Amino acid sequence: MSGTPPEVEHLLRRSHALGADPRNTNYAGGNTSAKGVGTDPVTGAPVDLLWVKGSGGDLGTLTEDGLAVLRLDRLRALAGVYPGDDREDEMVAAFDFCGHGRGGAAPSIDTAMHGLLDAAHVDHLHPDSGIALATSADGEKLTAECFGDTVPWVPWRRPGFRLGLDIAAIRAANPQAIGCVLGGHGITAWGRTSAECERNSLHIIRTAEEFIAARFDPARHPFGEPIAEPLPEPERRARAAALAPLLRGLASTDGARVGHFTDAAPVLEFLSRREHPRLAALGTSCPDHFLRTKVRPLVLDLPADAPLDAVAARLRELHADYRADYAAYYARHAESDSPAMRGADPAIVLVPGVGMFSFGADKRTARVAGEFYLNAINVMRGAETVSTYAPIDEREKFRIEYWALEEAKLARLPRPRPLAARVALVTGAGSGIGRAIAERLVAEGACVVVADRDAASATAVAASLGGADRAVPVTVDVTSEAGVTAAFAAAALAFGGVDLVVNNAGLSISKPLLETTAQDWDVQHDVMARGSFLVAREAARTMIEQGLGGDIVYIVSKNGVFAGPNNIAYGATKADQAHQVRLLAAELGPHGIRVNGVNPDGVVRGSGIFAAGWGAQRAAVYGVEEEKLGEYYAQRTLLKREVLPEHVANAVFALTAGDLAHTTGLHIPVDAGVAAAFLR
Known part of the structure; x- marks a missing residue:
């Protein structure tokens, strides 16, 4: 990395290490940052800088080009002109005026969290164990029980400038803290050095894992008692292959989609137990999850060995119901300035005894949607082990799914190639x-x-x-x-x-x-x-x-x-x-x-x-x-x-x-x- 500042070298190494393990964060989820001193390209004077993972991209494969580079003095000056919570979306555009040199990648919505925190290195991650605590009904109490006063609880707030101000204030009031649990969302950790920040992130994640594992009671399975066994593998794969074209066609009603199938053990276990319909209906919680999986999945309610023609007919009925329910969800929460409804088809379809089908505009998007729902299953398992799964409410999900900033992000995507989704x-x-x-x-x-x-x-x-x-x-x-x-x-x-x-x-x-x-x-x-x-x-x-x-x-x-x-x-x-x-x-x-x-x-x-x-x-x-x-x-x-x-x-x-x-x-x-x- 010739010419790369040492802070950036350390940041990239840390990002790759954290992003290589799915227990730490999901694909394209979370962001990391480092602060240091650079040179003003105009005056030649030293200037305090923030390097932070830009919008999009993946920690495990992050490169220097994927970092946004901002002047710390200008970014922190924004706190003095913050127009209030009802106008906080305006602050994202203000990040463009804080850029250093060419500014690097587009700053993400989480930039304020990194810049306003008084710590040289910051990680914001979405580990399953951390989200399990964050989505537990008594998550604040459990966080204190798990970490004492070293990891405070931050009540749910939509990502943005106000959340950055909140975390900065909690950090200032708790000098002993190494990070925090963000209600309904994930974790943030910090450190004086990159190595310390990484250690703190891993400490929070592994401690939460151990806390949950110690409370697992086989006699009280978090997903309830078994109600049906998965089909044997050859039958399971054959049925999945038979259902996939039908499901792909249904999921492509509002636009062509590519499919992905998995019969991973955690998926089959979830679908084999009594509580899966209740938990699936609650939907996912972490914004990174439901932006890719939609507000909730479509779940087949027939036995795994039901006749194939009956399954196909029922899936068509459930798809029609899903579309009607999604349109009603949009109508309940849309306001005059909300983006138009993007499509009412499910991104995730769960078939008990068979597995999970996920859909997206391309194969990677479909695969990642499935991986995120697998993360959500792990989160539900953890939350139900220590408490009751209680994701953020539907209104908050809508505010993120149909956020003007999310719409702008989608608008920046490159135009699909001629044979995309074929x-x-x-x-x-x-x-x-x-x-x-x-x-x-x-x-x-x-x-x-x-x-x-x-x-x-x-x-x-x-x-x-x-x-x-x-x-x-x-x-x-x-x-x-x-x-x-x-x-x-x-x-x-x-x-x-x-x-x-x-x-x-x-x-x-x-x-x-x-x-x-x-x-x-x-x-x-x-x-x-x-x-x-x-x-x-x-x-x-x-x-x-x-x-x-x-x-x-x-x-x-x-x-x-x-x-x-x-x-x-x-x-x-x-x-x-x-x-x-x-x-x-x-x-x-x-x-x-x-x-x-x-x-x-x-x-x-x-x-x-x-x-x-x-x-x-x-x-x-x-x-x-x-x-x-x-x-x-x-x-x-x-x-x-x-x-x-x-x-x-x-x-x-x-x-x-x-x-x-x-x-x-x-x-x-x-x-x-x-x-x-x-x-x-």
Whole structure:
């Protein structure tokens, strides 16, 4: 960290250490700060500074660029012009006039808490153990019992300038204190050095953990007595895969969402006990929690082994009720200047015996929402162990959820990419055209299931695309009916469903008619004609269940139209695929599912098919050297250009990104102009 002030180095190290352990704080939750001396860039004089984690970001991965940098004298001067609690939101804009130099990241709402406190280093965290005390009905009494006078209680107050003033006053009145518990919210700790601040934070967290654990009574479980066992794992996962597309469709009523599923042990335990409906109805408490999980989850009220059609029908009823209840919640609390209602669909759906489904604008958001609700389960467990869970009231939740400052934060988010919240499954994505398509779709915002019969290739491609929040590998032989079904089940568990499928898997055998065996014919047709049919059929089932429409794209070939020599098996199966496009476009249109095709010329570079022998066979047919085959193909086109995998990927993107929303049953040539393959 050359040129980085030592205070910042210590701050970043502390942030990373605290953020690496989910017991200390949740993803993107909490903030840390350090105070020190810098140099005024204009006068060269020394100036007292505050470095504090900016709005957004995550402690575990915090960088210097993620810090807001403010002049401490100007920030503290704001206390003298504070206009009162009913206008405290105005103070956030005032932080911009306290910036040092370029100011760094945007200051968060918690900046006052850090700046006004008379301590060199400050941590504000959301540990499950701390929130458990903070949300207990007698949290103030329990905090004193747990910590004595070293950690005072701060009654609930919405984050902001007044909360910073309150904590600063408590710190001044309690010189022996190392931190405080914020009612309904979390903890704040401080220290003279970064190391002392970290020790104090961990002391508060671990002491609260031990305090709760010592009061756990197995005879009085915090979630009540068992009422049902979870389904065995294979049945549980199968049911989750079956329900995910339906739930994703329901959760996307007001806008497309990606799904995440977990059957983690704490979730299954919570849902297996009598008190889970009561506790779930109370909702979460910590602002970081309910901003991501919404005010409360949707909870299925049928047994885990109820018939699937009955479960689906009940979930539709509960979803309609949830939307009505959420609209009523908005109407109860909205004022004339409140932001418009953002959407009435649940972010969390709990299915006893199965697990938890969470939804968000992208996979990470969906996953993090689930992680936050898992935090909330831990909080409920702790609070019910030592007392009674008593989160902040509904009115306060609304004031934060529909806070003008939160609305402004959402408005600063970058515009979604064209394929955001769409889930794609690409067959044959381990190399060549399929890999290029997967790369393009991820780059445009989609989540991608990288499906290939070569497990190592699929895994490598998925890893190169950014990991499980963007892409997951699936090993599948498209000729296997069971294998294709399992691939779509994996997609449902990973992302909630599928709404963009690319039939790309294929192979090629180039032989004259008299040398083509029945086995050659069967292999070609099994992989491409039968395989495409199986994939398209399973895609249609998923898409119809979701009710969100969708896209199926076939990577066909100019050979589906053009009759070339020594190509009977390959050309015939490509013609089969080409007509599947027309047939399925006609059948699936009423469901909003568009089916189109892409007809490339020979794609040599990066192609697994050409590398596996097809290239040598076709080169022999045309009487050219194999390494010159791409050039040969290019010279026979009108544009004299070689077709590459990314050109095919471009066509898939064009068909699915929205500008051709009224197009179905179309074949797009990507052949640089082969007159004999013109569609007519």
